[in-house]
Amino acid sequence: MSSVWILCGKISYEVERVSEELEKLGVLHSIFSWNEITLPFKGENLPRVVWHRYDPTVSMVFQFCVLEEFERQGVYVINRKEAVENSDKASIYLLWSKYLRNHVKMPDTLVTRDIDAAVSFLKSHRRVVFKPLASGRGLGVQLIEWNEFAPKLLEELLRKYGCIFLQKYIHNPNYDVRSIVIGGRVVASFARYNERDFRHNIHCGGQGLKIEEMGRVSKVAFECVRVAEQIAPMITEITGLDMYGLDLLPGIDNSVYLLEWNAFFGFEGLEKTTGLNVAREVARYIALKLGERR
Numbered sequence: 001m002s003s004v005w006i007l008c009g010k011i012s013y014e015v016e017r018v019s020e021e022l023e024k025l026g027v028l029h030s031i032f033s034w035n036e037i038t039l040p041f042k043g044e045n046l047p048r049v050v051w052h053r054y055d056p057t058v059s060m061v062f063q064f065c066v067l068e069e070f071e072r073q074g075v076y077v078i079n080r081k082e083a084v085e086n087s088d089k090a091s092i093y094l095l096w097s098k099y100l101r102n103h104v105k106m107p108d109t110l111v112t113r114d115i116d117a118a119v120s121f122l123k124s125h126r127r128v129v130f131k132p133l134a135s136g137r138g139l140g141v142q143l144i145e146w147n148e149f150a151p152k153l154l155e156e157l158l159r160k161y162g163c164i165f166l167q168k169y170i171h172n173p174n175y176d177v178r179s180i181v182i183g184g185r186v187v188a189s190f191a192r193y194n195e196r197d198f199r200h201n202i203h204c205g206g207q208g209l210k211i212e213e214m215g216r217v218s219k220v221a222f223e224c225v226r227v228a229e230q231i232a233p234m235i236t237e238i239t240g241l242d243m244y245g246l247d248l249l250p251g252i253d254n255s256v257y258l259l260e261w262n263a264f265f266g267f268e269g270l271e272k273t274t275g276l277n278v279a280r281e282v283a284r285y286i287a288l289k290l291g292e293r294r
């Protein structure tokens with residue numbers, strides 16, 4: 001029986017790459033789908049380490065129950081459930097407010113079910129970004145400008161998503177910086193540039209650029225990496241995340257804003273843009289945790 005399990009939905013680029021790098025390190029591992037898991041475990045040979053990937057088609061409660069049960073059985077779970085719960089967009093803002101506000105800026109944010117509160121927030125900022133609380137790839141993220149139709153739009157969004165998350169729009173030089181943090185350390189960063197969509201995500205047409213390339217035309221790219229390196233260990237400590245993707249946004253005034261951290265991050269765009277081996281870093285971290293549990 002394998003000492004490491006990769007638990008996932010579909011076999012993504014990330015799963016294939018990490019599996020490949022584990023293989024190279026000689027770490028015995030198996031890939032399981034969430035569909036193959038039945039609780040309670042009945043005397044299975046459980047692994048010592050689980051690296052799991054969120055599957056949006058599987059009940060979140062079920063996924064959390066599985067992670068909890070692994071943890072109860074003494075399995076090291078990457079990322080552990082409590083840390084994942086510290087990574088939705090509302091929690092990120094609230095954690096930033098309590099622990100990080102003296103270290104990095106974050107755009108003014110409101111999370112509510114009160115339409116009047118949402119309308120007055122929009123009126124005061126004129127232009128805001130709506131985000132679903134848990135999403136990815138820029139899905140559902142949209143710009144809202146204040147006008148007479150805006151209250152109706154906010155009502156529709158409340159009905160659809162059950163909650164309104166609004167964030168002040170920050171004028172920026174058409175890119176953001178994504179860093180991958182593993183064990184509290186930034187292992188790789190790249191810029192995502194998009195002139196066509198205010199969302200810089202690769203899935204929204206963003207183009208990946210090395211930090212040196214981006215920094216040649218916009219120096220604040222280097223400052224984003226410096227800030228990422230400074231706050232990465234703090235976020236690790238606050239959240240308990242073993243690894244995460246960190247998104248920072250430069251403003252046109254050269255200040256750096258925290259946008260979010262992602263407990264489940266893709267790294268295809270980053271590896272292909274920079275040539276850096278993120279999967280090897282993930283695999284080494286898994287091997288390290290495995291070594292600690294022998």
Ligand SMILES: Nc1ncnc2c1ncn2[C@@H]1O[C@H](COP(=O)(O)OP(=O)(O)OP(=O)(O)O)[C@@H](O)[C@H]1O
Pocket residue numbers: 107129131135136137138139141167168169170171172175176198199200201247249259260262
């Ligand atoms: N407050 C803001 N001001 C300006 N642009 C923003 C703001 N918030 C988000 N954006 C843009 O929208 C993109 C998507 O936003 P965000 O990263 O918060 O959502 P996401 O859907 O979770 O994306 P990811 O796939 O990175 O998890 C950002 O990468 C950024 O380009």
Ligand SMILES: [Mg+2]
Pocket residue numbers: 138247259260
């Ligand atoms: Mg993002």
